[in-house]
Amino acid sequence: MKDSLEQWLEELLEKHEGERMTDKQSRILRAAVEVFAEKGYSGAATSEIAQRAGVAEGTIFRHYRTKKDLLYSIVAPFVAKLIEPFVLRDLYPLIDNPHPTFEGFIRALLDNRIAFAEKNIKVIKILLQEVPFHPELREQFLSKVAERVLVKLSNAVYHYRKQGQIVDLPPLTMIRLVGSTLFGYLIVRFLFAPSGWDDTQEREATVQYILHGLNRKN
Amino acid sequence: MKDSLEQWLEELLEKHEGERMTDKQSRILRAAVEVFAEKGYSGAATSEIAQRAGVAEGTIFRHYRTKKDLLYSIVAPFVAKLIEPFVLRDLYPLIDNPHPTFEGFIRALLDNRIAFAEKNIKVIKILLQEVPFHPELREQFLSKVAERVLVKLSNAVYHYRKQGQIVDLPPLTMIRLVGSTLFGYLIVRFLFAPSGWDDTQEREATVQYILHGLNRKN
DNA sequence: TATAAAAATAAGTGATTACTCACTTTTTAT
DNA sequence: ATAAAAAGTGAGTAATCACTTATTTTTATA
Structure with missing residues (x-):
C-alpha cells in the first residue's frame, strides 16, 4: 500500500513539467491524500494536514492557493x-x-x-x-x-x-x-x-x- | 419527488412512539435532508439548515442534542x-x-x-x-x-x-x-x-x- | 381568562476554520 | 563569497462553526 502510494506520488512529480517538488511539498500531498480519504474534503482541516506532514500550515498555502487547489492537484x-x-x-x-x-x-x-x-x-x-x-x-x-x-x-x-x-x-x-x-x-x-x-x-x-x-x- | 419526501417524513413522524412532531420540527428534518444531500454532513452548517427551515438555530438544538443526532434521526x-x-x-x-x-x-x-x-x-x-x-x-x-x-x-x-x-x-x-x-x-x-x-x-x-x-x- | 408548561427565539459562547503576512532560513546562480 | 530568489515559518486574521442560555411567545388545561 505504502509502496504504491509512493509510486503514484513519484509519477505525479514527474508530471509537473520537469519542475521537481521539494521534500515538504510531497509530504503535504501524501498527508492530504491520507486526511481527505479519512475525513472527506469538508471534514479535513488544513491544520491537521500540515501537522501530519510535519510542516507549518503556511507552507501548504505557499504551494496551493486554496484548500480546493490542493484537492484538485x-x-x-x-x-x-x-x-x-x-x-x-x-x-x-x-x-x-x-x-x-x-x-x-x-x-x-x-x-x-x-x-x-x-x-x-x-x-x-x-x-x-x-x-x-x-x-x-x-x-x-x-x-x-x-x-x-x-x-x-x-x-x-x-x-x-x-x-x-x-x-x-x-x-x-x-x-x-x-x-x-x-x-x-x-x-x-x-x-x-x-x-x-x-x-x-x-x-x-x-x-x-x-x-x-x-x-x-x- | 416532493410527495415522496413528504410521505417518508410522515412515516417517520408516526414512528416516534405516538409523539407527534411540531410543524417546525418537521421543517427542520426536511431542510436537513436537503442540505445534507447537497453539501454532505461536514459541509452542512446548522445555521443554513435553520435558515432554510425558517427557524431559529436554537430550535434545532432543542429537538436534537447535537448535529450528529440530527443526522442519525x-x-x-x-x-x-x-x-x-x-x-x-x-x-x-x-x-x-x-x-x-x-x-x-x-x-x-x-x-x-x-x-x-x-x-x-x-x-x-x-x-x-x-x-x-x-x-x-x-x-x-x-x-x-x-x-x-x-x-x-x-x-x-x-x-x-x-x-x-x-x-x-x-x-x-x-x-x-x-x-x-x-x-x-x-x-x-x-x-x-x-x-x-x-x-x-x-x-x-x-x-x-x-x-x-x-x-x-x- | 388565568396559569403553568412547552416551544421558540436571538444574542451570544469559545473553538476552529481557511487563509495572510511579515519575517527567517535555505537554495541557487554568478 | 554574495546577492537574489525560493521555501518555510508561525503568529495573527476575520469568518464561521456547533452549541448555550436567558428571555419571550405559544399552547394546553382549568
Whole structure:
C-alpha cells in the first residue's frame, strides 16, 4: 500500500513539467491524500494536514492557493491516469488492437482495471466522495471519461457485436452492465474486503457471469 | 419527488412512539435532508439548515442534542426501511413465499427496489456519503443489512440453485453479481440520469443479463 | 381568562476554520 | 563569497462553526 502510494506520488512529480517538488511539498500531498480519504474534503482541516506532514500550515498555502487547489492537484492527475489505458494505444493495446475474442477482451480489461484499483484505492475513495459536491470535478470527470472512454469502449463492443460474439443490445447498455459487474467486484473486494474471499474463484465467476450474460444465444 | 419526501417524513413522524412532531420540527428534518444531500454532513452548517427551515438555530438544538443526532434521526429509520421488505413476510412475500421461478423472483426484486430507490434518493445519497465517515452508522448498517438481508437472500438463492434453475456458484457470489447489476442500474438511472434513457428496454436488458449470467447451462 | 408548561427565539459562547503576512532560513546562480 | 530568489515559518486574521442560555411567545388545561 505504502509502496504504491509512493509510486503514484513519484509519477505525479514527474508530471509537473520537469519542475521537481521539494521534500515538504510531497509530504503535504501524501498527508492530504491520507486526511481527505479519512475525513472527506469538508471534514479535513488544513491544520491537521500540515501537522501530519510535519510542516507549518503556511507552507501548504505557499504551494496551493486554496484548500480546493490542493484537492484538485491530487484528483486531476488521477483522472488523467484513469483514462490513460483507453487512450494510449501503444501502451495498452486493449482497445485499438483488440483481442480476437470478447472473452479475451473482458479478461484483459478486468486484469487491467484491478491492477489500477489496487494501486489507487485512497484516491479513488476521495474521488467518489467528492465528485457529488464539486461541479468542476464532476464536469471534468464526465467530459473526459464519458466522452473519450465511452466512445472507445462503444467502438470495441460494437466490433464484437457485429462479429456475432455477443448479444444484440445497444453498446451503452452493455457497457453499463459489464461496468456494473466489474465495479461491484472491485467495491466488494477492496472496500468491503470480506473474510474468506477466494479471489481466483470470484474473478472466474465474474468473467463467466459477464460472458453468459451477454452471450448471443438467447 | 416532493410527495415522496413528504410521505417518508410522515412515516417517520408516526414512528416516534405516538409523539407527534411540531410543524417546525418537521421543517427542520426536511431542510436537513436537503442540505445534507447537497453539501454532505461536514459541509452542512446548522445555521443554513435553520435558515432554510425558517427557524431559529436554537430550535434545532432543542429537538436534537447535537448535529450528529440530527443526522442519525434521518438515517436510522431509513436503514430500518431498507431492511423491511426482507423481514416483513406478510407485506412483501418476496423472500419467504418465493416465486416458483428465479426469473419471477428477480423481476419482483427489481421492481421492489426500484420503487424504494425512487422514493428515497436523497436519503440514499446521504447514507452513501456518510457511511464511510461514521463508524456507528457503518456498524448498524452492516450488522442489520449484512446479517439479516444476506441470510435471507442466501436462503432464497440456495433454493433456486438446488432446483437447478441457476448455476452452481456460492450464494454470496451470486448475490454480489446480481446486486452489482441491480445497483449499477439504479446508479446510472437515478444519479447519472442519461438523456434518451429507454427504461423498459434497459430494465428488460438488465433482467436478461442476470438470467443468462446465472443460467445453469454453462 | 388565568396559569403553568412547552416551544421558540436571538444574542451570544469559545473553538476552529481557511487563509495572510511579515519575517527567517535555505537554495541557487554568478 | 554574495546577492537574489525560493521555501518555510508561525503568529495573527476575520469568518464561521456547533452549541448555550436567558428571555419571550405559544399552547394546553382549568
